[in-house]
Amino acid sequence: MRFSHNKRGIVKQLIAGCGLSPSFRIEILNGLLKLGKWLKNNECEVVVESRENLFQYINNEIAKNAPIDYLEFGVYRGQSIRYWIQLNRDQNSRFIGFDSFKGLPEDWNLFTGVHPKGYLDLGGKIPEINDQRVKFIKGYFQVALPGFLKRFNANNRLIINIDADLYSSTLYVLASLNHLMSPGSIIIFGTFSSVTHQFKAFTDFTKSFMRNYKLLVASDPFYSQLAIVIV
Numbered sequence: 531m532r533f534s535h536n537k538r539g540i541v542k543q544l545i546a547g548c549g550l551s552p553s554f555r556i557e558i559l560n561g562l563l564k565l566g567k568w569l570k571n572n573e574c575e576v577v578v579e580s581r582e583n584l585f586q587y588i589n590n591e592i593a594k595n596a597p598i599d600y601l602e603f604g605v606y607r608g609q610s611i612r613y614w615i616q617l618n619r620d621q622n623s624r625f626i627g628f629d630s631f632k633g634l635p636e637d638w639n640l641f642t643g644v645h646p647k648g649y650l651d652l653g654g655k656i657p658e659i660n661d662q663r664v665k666f667i668k669g670y671f672q673v674a675l676p677g678f679l680k681r682f683n684a685n686n687r688l689i690i691n692i693d694a695d696l697y698s699s700t701l702y703v704l705a706s707l708n709h710l711m712s713p714g715s716i717i718i719f720g721t722f723s724s725v726t727h728q729f730k731a732f733t734d735f736t737k738s739f740m741r742n743y744k745l746l747v748a749s750d751p752f753y754s755q756l757a758i759v760i761v
């Protein structure tokens with residue numbers, strides 16, 4: 531795309547007006563280049579219009595409505611976990627939601643601005659969901675997950691939905707669950723195209739832990755949500 535002088539000026543002003551430090555701008559540009567390269571190497575055959583369509587595709591076409599162990603990191607008010615319990619009605623499925631319910635543990639720096647530590651705070655209130663298959667584990671992942679994992683055995687196909695915004699939260703979850711991932715395990719990202727957060731955490735994880743995967747499905751616009759399967 532070519533910009534006229536006038537439009538170029540506006541873009542420059544917008545970028546300058548965002549108050550981004552030069553090093554953060556370089557980090558973002560570098561991340562965008564890496565994402566572009568990644569997308570070229572990982573062609574996505576199925577692109578859907580919404581997060582709900584992405585969930586439906588995974589449950590109906592990939593998991594074939596069979597029992598699942600669905601672990602969700604970043605529950606907030608429970609919108610996505612509620613959607614999943616309607617989607618997969620198998621009585622042997624388990625749905626486990628992890629969240630501090632006190633918001634983000636640190637500032638979330640984005641191209642568009644900063645959401646401060648504590649953003650999305652619900653004062654510790656857990657969503658009320660009337661389904662015996664659902665459990666919540668309250669606390670920062672870094673504190674609550676190790677104890678949970680000592681007692682947890684996967685019985686069914688594992689579906690991990692990471693919708694926790696931050697690089698640190700995403701990387702911690704991926705590294706902690708590495709031992710549970712086997713061929714067929716599915717990982718969903720809520721903000722994949724966030725290049726300094728989820729995309730970076732995912733590529734750092736797969737490289738460091740030598741994990742191979744295949745891209746399954748992404749959602750428009752800009753592949754904001756995306757799912758992969760471990761191979």
Ligand SMILES: C[S@@+](CC[C@H](N)C(=O)[O-])C[C@H]1O[C@@H](n2cnc3c(N)ncnc32)[C@H](O)[C@@H]1O
Pocket residue numbers: 603604605606607608609610611628629630631632633634635650669670671672693694695696699
């Ligand atoms: C975008 S919201 C989740 C949205 C939810 N999946 C939905 O569909 O409405 C992100 C959530 O991640 C949680 N979160 C992020 N990092 C966390 C961490 N390290 N430990 C616990 N919760 C965390 C926040 O508390 C917040 O509720």
